[in-house]
Each structure stands twice: as structure tokens, then as C-alpha cells.
Amino acid sequence: MVACYPTPNPIPEVPRQEEADPVLQEVPGQEEQIPGQSNPIHGGLANSIVVELSLAERADTTSAVDSSTPHEETPLLHLITLTVEFLQRAISDNAEKIKAIELQLSTTGTPKELSTLKTEIQERIARHKKDIETRKRNKFARDAEDYKTPIPHKKTRRGEKRKEKSGQLQDYPIEEERHSLKNLQEDRTIIIKPADKGGALVMMDKNKYVAEITRQLSDDSIYQPLDRDPLPGIRQKIETILHHYTVRGVVDQKTCEFLQNPNPITPVFYTLPKVHKNLENPPGRPIVASTDSVLSPIARYIERILTPLIQRSKSFLLDTGSFLDLIKVTKNIPVDSYLVTLDVKDLYTSIPHGDGIQSPRKLLDSTDRDIDQTSLCIDLLNVILTSNYFLFQDTFFLQKRGTAMGSHAAPPYANAYMIDFEESKIYPSLLFRDNVIIWKRYIDDIF
Numbered sequence: 001m002v003a004c005y006p007t008p009n010p011i012p013e014v015p016r017q018e019e020a021d022p023v024l025q026e027v028p029g030q031e032e033q034i035p036g037q038s039n040p041i042h043g044g045l046a047n048s049i050v051v052e053l054s055l056a057e058r059a060d061t062t063s064a065v066d067s068s069t070p071h072e073e074t075p076l077l078h079l080i081t082l083t084v085e086f087l088q089r090a091i092s093d094n095a096e097k098i099k100a101i102e103l104q105l106s107t108t109g110t111p112k113e114l115s116t117l118k119t120e121i122q123e124r125i126a127r128h129k130k131d132i133e134t135r136k137r138n139k140f141a142r143d144a145e146d147y148k149t150p151i152p153h154k155k156t157r158r159g160e161k162r163k164e165k166s167g168q169l170q171d172y173p174i175e176e177e178r179h180s181l182k183n184l185q186e187d188r189t190i191i192i193k194p195a196d197k198g199g200a201l202v203m204m205d206k207n208k209y210v211a212e213i214t215r216q217l218s219d220d221s222i223y224q225p226l227d228r229d230p231l232p233g234i235r236q237k238i239e240t241i242l243h244h245y246t247v248r249g250v251v252d253q254k255t256c257e258f259l260q261n262p263n264p265i266t267p268v269f270y271t272l273p274k275v276h277k278n279l280e281n282p283p284g285r286p287i288v289a290s291t292d293s294v295l296s297p298i299a300r301y302i303e304r305i306l307t308p309l310i311q312r313s314k315s316f317l318l319d320t321g322s323f324l325d326l327i328k329v330t331k332n333i334p335v336d337s338y339l340v341t342l343d344v345k346d347l348y349t350s351i352p353h354g355d356g357i358q359s360p361r362k363l364l365d366s367t368d369r370d371i372d373q374t375s376l377c378i379d380l381l382n383v384i385l386t387s388n389y390f391l392f393q394d395t396f397f398l399q400k401r402g403t404a405m406g407s408h409a410a411p412p413y414a415n416a417y418m419i420d421f422e423e424s425k426i427y428p429s430l431l432f433r434d435n436v437i438i439w440k441r442y443i444d445d446i447f
Contacts (some may be wrong), residue, residue, distance in 0.1 A: 127321035196272040212284045226396040234387045248370045264294035267390040298380045301410040306412035309363040315441040337362035344444035348400035359420035
């Protein structure tokens with residue numbers, strides 16, 4: 001049986017003999033049907049099969065009639081040659097495709113790395129779902145406690161009674177609540193803020209709130225009052241840096257546009273009361289609301305670059321869930337061990353600019369990042385640190401030391417400083433290596 005492949009060139013004609021070949025005469029106008037097919041095949045494929053079979057029979061007949069005479073190159077030999085050429089080209093094309101696939105696979109992670117990444121993602125998703133479910137259940141439990149005490153039945157302003165649902169009275173004095181909330185909103189003698197920890201809502205005297213902020217801003221080692229809005233000068237700094245690196249080809253036009261905010265808002269200063277430390281006169285956690293400010297785009301850029309590097313550190317903790325998972329799998333802890341927690345006091349406002357900016361540089365230098373890209377990150381981070389301004393009441397202030405909580409660049413910057421501190425001061429210590437079993441940290445909280 002002879003296999004037939006489509007050929008790029010026409011089959012050479014068979015030299016005509018005096019006696020007509022009945023098979024070749026039937027080819028031009030005859031419709032052949034292949035066994036096993038319900039419809040006849042017309043055209044080139046059927047003709048090529050018939051021609052190929054005819055050529056094979058002719059070659060066999062010619063060879064049988066005159067086997068002693070050396071015959072010329074037969075059409076069958078041409079057909080075999082063309083078929084071999086077709087297969088060679090197909091094999092070559094497939095080999096190139098295989099090489100391309102192998103190159104693509106070589107640039108991806110190893111199966112072990114991909115499996116580890118998949119497992120980590122699944123674990124994070126599971127922790128996130130579990131945390132959401134726990135918070136929902138806690139909320140439902142709190143609501144159930146609230147609904148246990150029946151509310152006295154009252155009428156609304158329209159005199160209509162509210163319907164009961166599930167056996168619980170649902171008669172709330174809606175209009176009275178709205179009136180009370182409106183009065184609280186219009187009361188200028190109080191301040192309502194969320195607590196720093198615990199999720200509580202704090203209502204405090206406005207004079208005490210302002211006095212706490214004034215006390216913090218009076219520290220001239222950290223804050224400096226300004227006589228004008230520094231926005232034009234900060235814009236000029238950013239434009240100069242971006243122009244320099246755009247000319248060098250480090251920053252493309254799209255990134256350059258992203259890093260500039262044409263319509264920035266003015267950052268404002270406020271505090272969150274730490275009622276867990278003092279209920280009567282709670283100290284405040286300083287926050288600078290800098291979302292959509294002139295520094296916000298470059299802060300996001302710094303955060304995106306430094307965060308993956310931070311997560312590689314030995315002491316890194318992602319969240320509470322990851323800490324609990326770590327405790328569960330930790331074994332062989334001596335029975336006489338102590339559980340110790342530490343907190344870095346005022347970390348964000350205590351980092352000096354000179355030493356602090358070297359910590360992110362060390363992290364960036366530990367990668368294969370281009371030196372110009374590293375310089376761009378450091379220059380932008382320096383603008384964030386030295387131009388961290390805000391408005392309180394009618395006065396502009398500049399933060400001279402540390403970074404402001406509220407900036408996207410603050411957590412990775414503080415983490416980078418703590419990583420540098422751990423690697424230079426903590427880990428080399430013999431006391432640490434001989435006595436500490438676990439050392440984990442979430443920004444400034446250490447376990």
C-alpha cells in the first residue's frame with residue numbers, strides 16, 4: 001500500500017507509449033470513491049492516489065518486462081523524493097516550534113517553585129476567607145445580643161407601627177436618632193474619631209483633641225512650621241527628577257505621567273486616640289491624610305517596588321493569620337521558654353533620613369535591578385522624606401524626621417529600616433543566637 005502526501009510541485013508526466021494506458025485514461029473524468037467514505041472525492045487527492053498507484057503499477061510492469069535494461073528515473077522515484085522533502089520541511093518546522101516552547105518553559109519557574117507559589121496563594125485565600133467568616137460571625141453574635149432586649153414599642157412620626165420580624169420588636173425611633181446624629185454632627189465642641197485599636201468609636205472634647213495635636217507639633221526636632229504652601233517647590237523637584245531619568249531612558253512617558261499628580265489635594269494632619277493607654281486623656285497616633293496629594297503617586301511607586309523585597313526577610317509577618325499559623329506548626333519549644341513581645345516606640349517618626357534612606361538602597365542593591373532604576377527609587381524616596389508637608393488648622397508644617405503614617409511608602413520604608421537593624425545588630429549577637437527560638441516582626445511589633 002502506498003501513502004499519498006500533497007506535493008508542492010506537479011507530478012512529472014509519464015512518457016506516453018504507443019499502447020494507451022487504460023488507468024490513466026480514466027483519471028481525468030472519473031470520480032473515485034474511497035472505501036469507507038459515503039461521498040465521492042473529487043479533484044486532486046483522488047487523482048493523485050490513482051496516478052500514484054498507476055505509476056507504481058507501470059514501474060513494476062516495466063521492470064518485469066525488461067529487467068536487464070537499465071531504465072531511466074521513474075515518476076515514482078520523483079514522488080518519493082518530493083515526499084521525503086515535504087517530511088524534512090515538516091520536521092524542521094516542528095523542531096523550531098519545540099525549541100521555542102523549551103525556551104519559554106526555561107524562563108518560567110521550576111515545578112517546585114510553581115507548586116510552592118500555588119500552595120502559598122491557596123493558603124492566603126483560605127486565611128482571608130476564614131477571617132471574613134469569623135468577622136461575620138462575631139458581628140452576628142453582637143447583633144443577636146443587641147436584639148435580646150426588647151425595645152419599647154413606639155410610634156414613628158407618621159403614627160405607623162413597625163412590623164415585628166422573627167419575633168423581635170423592630171420599632172426604632174428613627175426620627176429621634178436622625179435628630180440626635182444631626183445634633184452631634186453640628187456640635188463644634190466635640191470630635192468623633194475611631195479608636196487607634198479595638199474598633200471603638202471615641203467622642204472626645206475638641207479642646208483636648210487640639211491640645212494633644214498641638215503638643216505633638218510643638219516638638220521642633222520633628223516638625224517645622226512653614227510660612228507658605230510648599231507645593232510649587234515640591235512639584236518642581238519631581239519634574240526635575242523625572243526629566244533627568246526620562247532623558248536617560250530609565251522612565252517611559254506613561255510612567256512619567258503616572259508619577260505626577262496634576263490636581264493634588266493638600267495633606268491634613270489628625271490623630272487617632274489611643275484609649276487603650278489612657279481613657280481620660282488618650283495620646284494620639286499621628287496620621288497624615290495624603291491620599292491624592294502630590295507625593296501620593298511616587299509613594300505608590302516606591303511601595304510597589306519595595307514590598308516584594310520586604311517579604312523575603314526572615315522576620316517578615318504578613319498578618320495575624322500568618323502569625324497564628326506559625327505558632328501552630330512550631331514544635332519542640334522548651335517548657336521553660338518565655339513568650340516576649342516588643343514594640344518600637346514611635347518608629348515612623350524616629351527614623352533619621354540619612355541612615356533610613358540607606359536601608360532601602362541595600363535592599364535594592366541586593367537584586368539585579370539596574371543602577372539607574374535604583375537611583376530613581378532613592379531620589380523619589382528622598383523627595384517623599386524631605387518634602388513631607390501637611391496642613392493643620394491654618395498652618396503648614398514640614399516633618400523633618402521619619403516618615404508620616406498615612407503615606408503608601410511609610411510601611412515598606414520602616415520595614416526596610418528594621419530589616420537593616422536586625423541584620424546588623426540583632427542576628428549577629430551571640431546572646432540572640434543562643435537563646436531566641438522565634439523572632440518575627442510586623443513592622444514595629446516583635447514576637
